[in-house]
Amino acid sequence: MFNRPLNLVRTILFWRCLFASVFTSSLLISQFGSQAAQAQVTADCQLSTAAAKAKEDLRLSALKGNPEAQNRYQQLLKQHAEDLQNCRNRTWPETQAIWLRLYPCDIQPGAIDQIMDRVVNRGYNQIYVEAFSDGQVLLPAGSNPTVWPSVVRTAGAENIDLLSVAIEKGRQRGLKVYAWVFTNNFGYTYAQRPDRQEAIARNGKGQNSLSVTDNGSQLFIDPYNLQAKRDYYQMVQEVVRRRPDGILFDYVRYPRQAGSDSIATKVSDLWLFTPATQQALFNRAQNNKGRELIQRFVRKGYITAGDINEIDRLHPQENEPLWQGRISQPEQKSILSATDRQPVLQLQLWQLTVAHAMQGILDFVALGAYPAKQQGIPSGAVFFPDGNQAIGRGYDSRLQPWDRFPSSLEWHPMSYSTCGNASCIVQEVQRVLKAAQPGTKVIPALAGSWGAAVGNRPSLEAQMQALRQATPQLKGVSHFAYSWQNPEHDNDRKFCRVR
Numbered sequence: 001m002f003n004r005p006l007n008l009v010r011t012i013l014f015w016r017c018l019f020a021s022v023f024t025s026s027l028l029i030s031q032f033g034s035q036a037a038q039a040q041v042t043a044d045c046q047l048s049t050a051a052a053k054a055k056e057d058l059r060l061s062a063l064k065g066n067p068e069a070q071n072r073y074q075q076l077l078k079q080h081a082e083d084l085q086n087c088r089n090r091t092w093p094e095t096q097a098i099w100l101r102l103y104p105c106d107i108q109p110g111a112i113d114q115i116m117d118r119v120v121n122r123g124y125n126q127i128y129v130e131a132f133s134d135g136q137v138l139l140p141a142g143s144n145p146t147v148w149p150s151v152v153r154t155a156g157a158e159n160i161d162l163l164s165v166a167i168e169k170g171r172q173r174g175l176k177v178y179a180w181v182f183t184n185n186f187g188y189t190y191a192q193r194p195d196r197q198e199a200i201a202r203n204g205k206g207q208n209s210l211s212v213t214d215n216g217s218q219l220f221i222d223p224y225n226l227q228a229k230r231d232y233y234q235m236v237q238e239v240v241r242r243r244p245d246g247i248l249f250d251y252v253r254y255p256r257q258a259g260s261d262s263i264a265t266k267v268s269d270l271w272l273f274t275p276a277t278q279q280a281l282f283n284r285a286q287n288n289k290g291r292e293l294i295q296r297f298v299r300k301g302y303i304t305a306g307d308i309n310e311i312d313r314l315h316p317q318e319n320e321p322l323w324q325g326r327i328s329q330p331e332q333k334s335i336l337s338a339t340d341r342q343p344v345l346q347l348q349l350w351q352l353t354v355a356h357a358m359q360g361i362l363d364f365v366a367l368g369a370y371p372a373k374q375q376g377i378p379s380g381a382v383f384f385p386d387g388n389q390a391i392g393r394g395y396d397s398r399l400q401p402w403d404r405f406p407s408s409l410e411w412h413p414m415s416y417s418t419c420g421n422a423s424c425i426v427q428e429v430q431r432v433l434k435a436a437q438p439g440t441k442v443i444p445a446l447a448g449s450w451g452a453a454v455g456n457r458p459s460l461e462a463q464m465q466a467l468r469q470a471t472p473q474l475k476g477v478s479h480f481a482y483s484w485q486n487p488e489h490d491n492d493r494k495f496c497r498v499r
Contacts (some may be wrong), residue, residue: 016091028446040080043256044461045087045096045123051391055080059117063110081174082118088125095476097126099180100166101483102138104152107495112169118486120173122450128248128309128478131179131239134217135187136201137237138163146235147196148189151205154498171245178246178380179239183365185209185251198275199228201254204268205300209255219299220255223360229367233449239370253387253400254357265394267301267350271358288314289321297349306340308345312451323352335401350393358401369409377492380410380447385428401482402432402447407424407440410479412478415444422466425458429471443476450486 040051047055055076066171088094098119111479119127131138132148141150142158152162170177190196190211200208201220209220214249221228254271256262266269272278278298285291289311297303302311311321320328326348369379387400405411413432417424429444436442448460458466460479463481467474481489 003355025130032463039086040339042123043091045084045091046312047121047123051080055117055121056114059110064467075118075448081172084120084123084125084200085260087123091475093470093477096124097129097178097443097476097478098122098124098126098485099128099441099478100483101133101481101490102151102162102166102494103493104154104157105271105493105498107152107154107157107162107498111493112165114160115295115482116166116169116173118489119170119175119482122485124479125174125377125477126176126178126476127170127243128178128180128224129163129168129170129244130181131244132181132235133187133250134182135219135239136187137235138289139291144238146238146489147231148187148235153467157498161242163244165238167242167244175450178248178385179244180248180250180382181236181239181256181368182251183232183368184217184220184223184253184361186221186231190221190231190283191219196227196231199225200274201271201277202273203271203357204266204273206273209492211266212256212257212261213255218251219254220251220271222271222274222277224280225274226276229364232364232368233371235372236368240375240377243375246380247372247409248371248382248410249365249368250382251382252361252381253398253495254361255397257397262397263391264397265299265392266353267353269397270353271401272298272353272357277360280360281353284324284352284356285323286324286326287318287320290323290326293321293345294352295325297346298353302337303346303349305338305342308341314469316451325352325355341433346391354395354399356405357399360397362404363402365405365409371407378410378414379408380441381405382414385413385415385432407437409441411436412459413442413444414480414481415449416447420456420458422458422463425463426466426470429467430454432472433473441476442474443478444474445478445480447480447484454484480482 040048042048058069058073058076062073081217088096100115106115135148136151137144137146137148137152139146140159140161141153144150152160167177188210191200197222201222202208209218210216215334254301272281282294283297287296288431292314293303293307294312294389296307304310322328365381373381381402383400384398387398388402389396402411410430414426415428417428425446446460446463448454449462450460453459464477468478
């Protein structure tokens with residue numbers, strides 16, 4: 001009888017100890033699990049190799065039809081999305097984006113999932129998916145009302161909307177997905193249309209851009225041509241209907257040429273020799289003298305004192321020749337001879353033609369951005385920081401007036417300079433920041449690879465560190481491109497056969 005209370009006490013003590021042990025173990029497991037989850041994300045928001053492999057194993061198992069793996073995979077995607085966002089909220093830069101081109105093989109089951117997982121694993125929270133480039137558009141072949149062929153033209157895949165799939169899969173992982181589109185470069189396929197020949201830009205040497213660019217695939221259009229505007233507007237509308245998180249306009253310029261042609265120094269270097277561009281230029285005249293001088297300057301590439309005297313005789317009722325931006329100075333006609341007036345007028349006509357070419361670029365990107373603006377979708381312009389430079393009395397042949405892009409556009413300077421270190425890249429970004437109006441969102445694009453220099457180009461880590469030190473006010477940076485970071489995977493996707 002005396003042993004029963006003792007046994008009871010022992011029993012109570014046993015369960016108390018056991019409960020305490022279980023509670024302590026559970027607490028330790030909980031703490032360890034939390035630490036393990038946090039340890040999966042490195043200081044630069046990249047996922048650990050072990051965590052990335054675990055996710056890939058689940059993806060492959062789910063792809064084979066394992067329902068348990070599918071559930072665990074979906075839960076892991078949500079967890080990694082939260083971990084990534086938490087990390088980016090406390091890590092410079094807040095936005096880290098990557099550029100991606102999709103291929104017909106990406107319609108295969110699980111292909112987009114694999115790409116998006118790799119993007120998240122690398123610490124990116126935005127992705128720029130190429131939706132229109134090289135004369136092809138990322139729209140389903142079965143519902144593509146544009147003048148361009150679809151990227152995916154595989155039999156049986158006419159209704160697969162790869163852009164919509166990419167947007168959905170990206171958002172599922174916490175990514176913002178932008179559509180990336182070429183702008184003034186319509187691609188080789190556009191040149192093959194006999195009904196679009198007047199829409200193709202031409203210079204005063206009788207050339208279009210197919211003959212002056214390196215790979216012969218870049219076809220630049222006349223930004224003043226109404227048909228080109230309609231074609232482009234329709235394509236952008238279709239892209240915007242997929243409701244991306246933003247849209248980026250690339251090739252917002254004229255062709256980049258080599259050697260001495262890289263600098264435009266005379267009228268024949270400019271892409272003004274199409275009916276629509278010339279008509280719009282002549283319409284900038286504000287009197288008969290101005291119109292006649294502009295026409296002669298474009299036709300010959302210069303004006304003479306004889307031209308000025310002849311125009312004075314043709315229109316005696318008018319004082320100075322006038323066009324947009326030129327202020328009337330009637331006393332010059334009575335005081336200065338035609339010979340004295342010729343150098344000033346010729347310089348002003350050169351400046352007018354250059355400004356007219358640039359204005360076409362500005363108007364065209366504004367047209368492209370309008371459908372997105374209507375839907376409240378952000379737009380951005382991609383450009384070279386040195387694409388707008390004046391060189392003596394000449395100009396960079398691209399005539400890319402990025403410093404006149406509105407602050408309502410995101411600015412995406414392609415900061416690709418190489419000088420053996422990151423100093424020239426920093427200088428490019430600083431130049432852009434200096435030109436930007438307050439409130440302009442500047443998101444530099446860097447080229448390179450993680451962990452290694454590529455030729456004379458520093459690693460992405462080195463570029464990022466230099467930018468952070470010099471321009472900590474930046475909120476976002478992008479990396480060109482997925483193909484650089486995953487060359488083998490990119491080649492497999494590019495050259496595979498769709499099964």
